[in-house]
Amino acid sequence: MKKYILLLSLFVIGFSSCKKDAAFDPVKQAATDDAAIQAYIKANNITATKDPSGLYYEVVTPGTGAYPTSTSIVTMNYSGKLLNGTVFDTGSINAEALTDLIKGWQIGVPYINVGGRLLLLIPSALGYGNQANGPIPANSVLIFTIDLTGFSN
Numbered sequence: 001m002k003k004y005i006l007l008l009s010l011f012v013i014g015f016s017s018c019k020k021d022a023a024f025d026p027v028k029q030a031a032t033d034d035a036a037i038q039a040y041i042k043a044n045n046i047t048a049t050k051d052p053s054g055l056y057y058e059v060v061t062p063g064t065g066a067y068p069t070s071t072s073i074v075t076m077n078y079s080g081k082l083l084n085g086t087v088f089d090t091g092s093i094n095a096e097a098l099t100d101l102i103k104g105w106q107i108g109v110p111y112i113n114v115g116g117r118l119l120l121l122i123p124s125a126l127g128y129g130n131q132a133n134g135p136i137p138a139n140s141v142l143i144f145t146i147d148l149t150g151f152s153n
Helices: 002-017 026-043 103-111
Strands: 056-061 073-082 087-097 117-122 142-152
Touching (some): 103 142
Antiparallel strands (some): 073 087
């Protein structure tokens, strides 16, 4: 519980220190995202686990061996879409630091090992927040399917 409060406090401080839309309320947005993710999970019969950060994940296919850490260099294939089903990106990452990727990946990818497939439902604060990013609108929940093909620490 203390970790959750600390994490929430850090989000609030982080968002309040940035010059953004004065009407933006990160606590309200987190609640909106969580409700949308839960509705998506129910509508699609997904068995997901909620991380204390607010991220939801499902290990679709377990891999083998060790697990990466949030500081690992990863190689993976992925597909990303919005809650409405719009695919915004599909591709691969070859030997990139997990710390250089969105926070939702830093938290979620360590739940699988090599050869594993992971479904991540990422609240907007762990994705791109209240800023649009190319085809991704501001405050978007992101859904990623990730296949971890390798990593090094």
